[in-house]
Amino acid sequence: MTIKIDKSKRYGFMPGCSLPSYSPEAVTKTTAYLNEVFPNFSAVQKCCGKPTKAVGQYDLFKERFADLQKDMDDVDIDEMIVACQSCKLTFDEASPTPTHSLWELLPIIGLPKELKGKAKDSDIVFTIHDSCSTRHLTALHDGVRWILQELGYKVVESEYSREKTRCCGFGGMVVPANPPVAEKVMKRRVETLETDKIVVYCSACRSSILKGGAKAWHLLDLVWGPVVYAKDAPPEDVLSSPVKAWINRYKAKKGIEKAIK
């Protein structure tokens, strides 16, 4: 189903947990851009509570999500935009507020004009790694591919892409529970990708792919950051350092506040 944009409504953006922990720049620039596009715009930064649900703490999850929903309601959000696939599924299930994935929305509102074709001269060929949680959301997959095409990047599809994608190893809170299994899953996912240069649209996936031994960029790195070439090294695995990650999260919060003012 295509999203219908109604600019009389108030749109809200939430970057989630892993993206702000990874890249406050991406959060800030995305927020600023959406704020430009939508006349009525709010933003929220908080956790959706999915980790509690994932380990089975359903009562706690309800409390947590209610907390977030209150924030959304406080800033009068009519429709949500999220950059995290788990958030998308969690909101669809738990929130009365209609929620869209950023990746599905960007093709509709378009990218800033100056970004079109920015990477057309790049020699890099990316393999797309789709998030397994949203394996059934075809429009979301299409959006990701549209964005890459719009930027001018060359991509190849893995045999295990879209609805057939394989887990990066991070899902289900397995990393803290059974690290050897998570590690094997990460390695296996990398083995089933066509090239060693991977584009993802989940920061946790990015961290997993790096651990699995390939090079990975977040889609927003490619949108807002410098053009990436085959010889380039990917950004470091920030999520593996809790301290750096929380500093980033703080920076992202500040960035959001600054972008909207």
Next chain:
Amino acid sequence: MLSNVVFSEGVIKNAQKIIDDCMGYEDAFCQSRCPMGTDVKKYVNLIGEKKYDEAIKVIREKLFLPNTLGRICAHPCEKDCRRGVEFNQPVAIAALKRFAAEQADNESIWDTTTESPTGKKVAIIGAGPAGAQAAIDLRKKGHAVTIFDKLNVVGGMMRVGIPEYRLPRDIIDREYNYLNKLGVEMKLGVEIGKEISFNELCEKYDGVIIAHGAHKGNIIPMAGHKAEGVYPATEYLKEISLTQKFSRAVKRVMVIGGGDVAMDCARSSWRIGAKEVYQCSLEDMAKLPASQEEIHESVEEGVVFNAGWGPLEIIEEDGKVTGIKIQKVKSILDKEGKFNPQYEGEAKVIEVDTVIMATGQLVEDVTGGVLPQTRGGRYEVDKETLSTKLDNVFVAGDAAGGFIVVEAMALGRKAANSIDRYLKGQDLRADRDFKNEWTYETKLNVPLPEGTEDLQRLHTNMRPAEERKKDFAQSDLGFTEEQAVKEASRCLVCECKLCMKECIMMNDFGICPKDIITGLVEEGKMEAMLAYSCNACDNCTIVCPHELPMKNIFIGSRKDFVKANKGESPIKGHGAIKIHQILGFSKLFTTKIRGGKKK
């Protein structure tokens, strides 16, 4: 392990679905079609890996005559082989079995252990495959076993029905030596009903198994059937088997019938000096019951087929056969489905001096009328236990309705199982796994492996037709090693376990979801680490032909673990999530902001 977890109804319900429908334990088609339940897939793949010693052990777990069966088994396993069903190119399973036997069968690996003597004595009538199998199983259980056979040789119909050029006799003797090693007593050349009465046998022995086969030929009472030169296939093949010749002149032969026995009669005819060999049968070429190999080899040897032509009358002069009149068959069954052949076109006469009727075989009565017989002389038995109206008498093999060697063996095993229970005073049916005593339907239903190609079946090396039809030496030389390995590698290794190839973690907990989940359904138990090792990626369900809900069990049960663990995850490493959540909801890292500039 948390012992106080109570799993919710939804989790148990999903687990039950897996117990009901997971195909992880389902056998391959080949194995389900073998009445003896031979693990075909396993030994074929061992041959593919050149592990012949291991392959022959797998075969010998079920079959005491691998070399024999490798040559003459009617191989129902091949009929349902996936490569047969999909491409009409089944794996040459029987020939591979022969190859394994030739490479690695050795008396030193024969399992000759027996349980301690029970003091019970069993008599078996018939030294064919049914009697031999029953004898083996009963000796292993510690009973004393004596086999009686009216022939002076072992093997029954394998010896006097299947021609020597297909099954060299030294192979039968060598494989039957297993019975000697187990201590089975053989009384050959003793006919029940003549030398010893059936009643006497029943009195002298604690139990009796009747397995003397169907050695009486069937003669169709058509005009001319009493003429000199008309013989039933059984008589013809028996004499040729024992003497390599036939005492009556045979120059031009017509074999009536379209089964393997008819092919054996036709091909044997060349070997005793016939100049012309014909066949006729109601069934046309496409519907001949004989195996493709036998038909092909008969054609190669020059047998003239009149498949789809039925015999009308045997023409005789001075009481001797001079020809046979045949006519094209229009239909075999009438509208009601009854046997009522109709003919069309002009009849033709083929000049022959011999007519062999390979049209069914009958079981003779050895009980002196004590046990009632039914169609074809088969004794009336309980189909599941092979018991008769006499408590201590059981029936096996052709006498109980088997048709092929491997079926006879399975019936022998079944009768042995029953008689062992009887001798121990146990119920014949209690806790008995009848399914595995015969062929069964496997629930396996999986897509062809991705990238499966139609690879042609390899054929064994035959001696040239013109050479082999002159003697009784084996006509089939079997596979070379290179051929066998290549043929074995065509096996598609039919199994499900598709999810196990996708999921890494389930492999740490069992062989298939059914295996992994059984404890949950049967005892209400599951390891927390299993539930918490699931990535919730759903790849297992995506590849599952039944789309079974594995994730729903693992993720769904976490709620129950938390409930049993005072609201916390039972996994130590999840302590970190607590900190993550505190920070993730703390003011320092959160914000909510309402843009207002374009309001």
